[in-house]
Amino acid sequence: MTNIVCNNFKIYFLLAVALLASYSPVFLSSYAFSDDWYYLFSSQTDPASIFKWDVLSGRPAYGGLRYLLSFFISSVDSLILLRLLSVSSLIILSCYFYKFISDRNILKNTLQRVIFSLTICLLPSFQVFNSWSVCFPFVTSIILAGLSYSALTTLRGISGIMLSALLITFSFAIYQPTAMCFLFFAFMDTCLTSRKIEKKELIRTFAMIFFGMLMALVLAKAIPLLLFGETLSRSNITIDLIGKIKWFFVEPLKNAICNYDTGRKALSIIISLGFILIGLKNISENGKEKVFLSFLFSVAAVTPNLLVTESWAAYRTISALSLITTSCFLIGLFFINDKIKYSQFIYLLLPVAAGWLAASNIKEGFSSPQQKEYALLQAEITKVVPKDFDGTLYYRLNTENLPKIAKSSKYDEFGSLSLGMPWTFAGMAYTVKKEAGMNFTLPESPVITGNDNCPGKCIIIDAQSVLAMK
Numbered sequence: 001m002t003n004i005v006c007n008n009f010k011i012y013f014l015l016a017v018a019l020l021a022s023y024s025p026v027f028l029s030s031y032a033f034s035d036d037w038y039y040l041f042s043s044q045t046d047p048a049s050i051f052k053w054d055v056l057s058g059r060p061a062y063g064g065l066r067y068l069l070s071f072f073i074s075s076v077d078s079l080i081l082l083r084l085l086s087v088s089s090l091i092i093l094s095c096y097f098y099k100f101i102s103d104r105n106i107l108k109n110t111l112q113r114v115i116f117s118l119t120i121c122l123l124p125s126f127q128v129f130n131s132w133s134v135c136f137p138f139v140t141s142i143i144l145a146g147l148s149y150s151a152l153t154t155l156r157g158i159s160g161i162m163l164s165a166l167l168i169t170f171s172f173a174i175y176q177p178t179a180m181c182f183l184f185f186a187f188m189d190t191c192l193t194s195r196k197i198e199k200k201e202l203i204r205t206f207a208m209i210f211f212g213m214l215m216a217l218v219l220a221k222a223i224p225l226l227l228f229g230e231t232l233s234r235s236n237i238t239i240d241l242i243g244k245i246k247w248f249f250v251e252p253l254k255n256a257i258c259n260y261d262t263g264r265k266a267l268s269i270i271i272s273l274g275f276i277l278i279g280l281k282n283i284s285e286n287g288k289e290k291v292f293l294s295f296l297f298s299v300a301a302v303t304p305n306l307l308v309t310e311s312w313a314a315y316r317t318i319s320a321l322s323l324i325t326t327s328c329f330l331i332g333l334f335f336i337n338d339k340i341k342y343s344q345f346i347y348l349l350l351p352v353a354a355g356w357l358a359a360s361n362i363k364e365g366f367s368s369p370q371q372k373e374y375a376l377l378q379a380e381i382t383k384v385v386p387k388d389f390d391g392t393l394y395y396r397l398n399t400e401n402l403p404k405i406a407k408s409s410k411y412d413e414f415g416s417l418s419l420g421m422p423w424t425f426a427g428m429a430y431t432v433k434k435e436a437g438m439n440f441t442l443p444e445s446p447v448i449t450g451n452d453n454c455p456g457k458c459i460i461i462d463a464q465s466v467l468a469m470k
Helices: 002-022 024-028 035-045 047-056 060-070 079-103 110-122 124-131 138-154 158-174 182-191 199-228 241-250 252-257 266-284 289-301 303-307 319-337 343-384 425-436 463-468
Strands: 392-396 458-462
Touching (some): 002 024, 002 079, 002 110, 024 079, 024 124, 035 047, 035 060, 035 425, 079 110, 079 124, 079 182, 110 124, 110 319, 124 138, 124 343, 138 182, 138 199, 158 199, 182 199, 182 289, 199 289, 199 303, 241 252, 241 303, 252 266, 266 289, 343 425, 392 425, 392 463, 458 463
Parallel strands (some): 392 458
């Protein structure tokens, strides 16, 4: 027992060091992106608005966490704290992954279990969670989903059901897509083990996730209506089911199959599909029904995405699906690798390559462009606006005519800029004002579209002029 504890500690330490190295750009760089700017501005002007918005979004626990930490957010540098919290949560999750698959005898040796636990924590979904400061509680939601599944399957009687229900509700109250990772743990326990499938356990599993989704509906519709008398339209149920099914294959599934390639190249899809099919063949050796269940878990994992009208397959919304497809990919890769002469080298190369890609994506897709963008706006404001100017500052934004550098070169948030989004300017301008000791004021709605003029004593900063300076 002492040797097991000692070995586990060494493995946990290794996972922590590897993840800290891979995600080092998120805490060694000072930057903010998109909603980070709104969070930074609201934290200093109206923290209560943060909680209200998240409650309207059906995420009261997320709102509570963001509200509590808002009192520690006063500058761009302070956002590093949130990203460090996210990375710390991911380290805990990777250790939990390792313990989970070890306890259930998934994969055949320690090396595979370590590589598996590390590399799936380097997927683009986790890159976004750690790079985007406002996403700091999302990994915690996955941990809660895993604990919920463990409680349901290891604790017998009503106590296990009650604890599982409480944990899955809390997970959904943070972020609905990450709470669906409950099904990833069910997939591993059901499809990646050699044990026989128990129908009662499957029924309990799907009943619990259905309960969680039902609670998510209550959180998104009933509670906002009760507290604020309104709900957000993006949580509305779609009536175009055929369209959403087509969308599933074109967007979420394509993104998930690409694994670590945020460019979503055709070659990546072909290679990945090959390993996934090999992985499924390997899974079928423990029962052909487990292949069917793998597909069922994959589709069920994105059920909330299929049911709502919103149709943006962001990496942060497909984490559960990505974990399942990449698991099949890794199993196929492990199977082929074990037949190669220099398999140990490949095993070591895989996490190194995934870690390098993660660090590169974060630098090129988040920290570097965001730092450059803020520097451009800061230079424009300090050049155009006199330091003693006490009028109002506005921002002219026409997203259709922004220079090409404002367009994302990769899918989702990677490579996107903040100045093309209307909710970011207030936070960015407010930060410039504080750092430069300026006197201008910001109106409640500082963004102007089209060719409208600003009222009274004012100055307009034009997005095209700012971004064209690069």
